[in-house]
Amino acid sequence: MEEKNKKQQETSDEIKNNITLFKLIRILFHNRFKLYKVCxxxxxxxxxxxxxxxxxxxxxxxxxxxxxxNGASGLSGIASMFGLVNSSTGFGEDALTFNMFPEIVKTNPYALEVLQVPIQTQDGKTMLLYDYLDIEQKPWWTYVTGLPKAAIGGVKSLFSQEKPDTVTTIDPFKLTKEQDMHIKMLQDVLKVETDVKTNMTKVSVALQDPLAAAIVADSAVYKLQEYITDYRTRKAKQDYDFQLNLCEQYKKEYFAAQQEYAQFADANRNVILQTVTSEKERLQKNLSLAEQIYSQSMGQLQVLRGKVQEAKPVFAVVEPATVPLVPSSPKKMMIIIAFAFLAFIFESAWILFGKDIYHDFKNEMKKKD
Known part of the structure; x- marks a missing residue:
């Protein structure tokens, strides 16, 4: 008996829900012209x-x-160089891998390097990326909303003698507002993502000129490789340069000892004296020692040269930059559909619920008055 009553109750609730849903659909159908208009x-x-x-x-x-x-130690040093390491986090150098690429790209030193890249547009213009970012088109409403700020800036310029910023006057230690704005503009168009599992890094550049976008993407990767290569080989290069200087010094000492021995031997060719023989033996030992030291230093130099080459990281470009043929945005049809869909949702909610709630609220306010 209880099960029968329960089934009847469920059936009754389902009928009520169907009636309510049908009622809502009917209300929307009667107001379809409003929906058409709003959409x-x-x-x-x-x-x-x-x-x-x-x-x-x-x-x-x-x-x-x-x-x-093993990229941990190298990139941890790079991160430290750019101030990306927080000692309070408790992570050691092994916690930093090639996943730091996106963070390195966001740093000011890297951005300033990329901003100085010369690019070429499809219409044949050649300029620095710093200057190109200023000529990219913006939606018309940005000019409307920016009129007050532009007017204020124009008035200030009448009483100011500041020189316009150029890329050649950038001081990384003390950036101007204009230069900081260009860095932020670059960070908006240049994105780097790294896959944790595969260590694959994807660099993307979004610009209004397809040729400029391809050039900047290729240059951004090149600059990134330069930064990492420079850090990883810096210590090895320092050791190599130090050893090279020693080799030059030992070479001079060896040639000087050789010259001194030859001159003494030529000057005392037919002299048979114990003092001459002793001096000749001493000079010969000095020559042999200088030759041995010079030979050993040259061997160490070759070893250090190999270490410099070994320290250089190798990057395989899986997918090189190509000039895009079609624009990726804006997706006009998606924007139109999204606006129409949102309008349908909000207008339907207003017709079904909002209007009644508004009238009830208005009546309550009148009663209180």
């Missing part, structure tokens, strides 16, 4: 926004370090 206006707004956004091209580069290279 149409929203779609038109979405179309205006979609066509106002400038076309953007994405260039990608995928690279991977050599599989046998």
């Amino acid at each position: 149409g206006i929203s779609a038109l707004i979405g179309a205006v926004i979609g066509f106002s956004l400038p076309k953007t091209y994405h260039a990608y580069v995928s690279l991977s370090p050599e599989s046998g290279m």
Whole structure:
């Protein structure tokens, strides 16, 4: 009996839900013209926004370090050089791997290097990336919203004698607002992601010129390799340079001993004296010692030269940069559909619930008055 009543209750609830759902659909059907109107206006707004956004091209580069290279110590030093290591975290050097690539790219020294890269646009113009970022198009509403700021800046410029910033006047220790803005602009268009499992690094650049995007992507990877190679080989290069200086010194000492011995031997060729023989033996020993030291130092120099080459990290470019053929954004149709869909949701909620809630609230306010 209880099961029968339970089934009847469930059936009754289902019928009520169906009736309620049917009622809501009917209300929306009666207000369909309002929905058409709102969705149409929203779609038109979405179309205006979609066509106002400038076309953007994405260039990608995928690279991977050599599989046998231990990147922890090298990159931890790089991170320390750029101030990325926080001693309070409790992580040692082994915790830093090639996953630090995205963080290195965000640093000011790296950004300043990339901003000085010369690029070429499809229309044949050649300029620095620093200057190119200023000429990229922006949506029309950014100019409207920026009018007050531009007006204030124009008034200030009348009473100021500041020289315009150029890439040649950048002081990394003391950046101007304009230079800091360019660094942030670069960080917005240059993205680096690293796969933790495979150590594959993907560099992407989004610019309005396809040729410029490909050039910047390729240059960004090159600069990244330069930074890492410079750090990993810095100690080995210092040792090599120090040994090279020693070799030059030992070479001079060896040649001087050789010259001194030859001159003494030529000057005392037919002299048979014990003092001459002793001096000749001494000079010969000095020559042999200088030759031995010079030979050993040259051997050490060759070893250190091999260490410099061994310290250089090897990166395999899996997918090189190519000039994109089609823009990746904006996706106009997706923007239009999204605006129309959101308008349908909000207008439906207003028709079904919002209108009644608003009237009830308004009536309550009138009663209180």
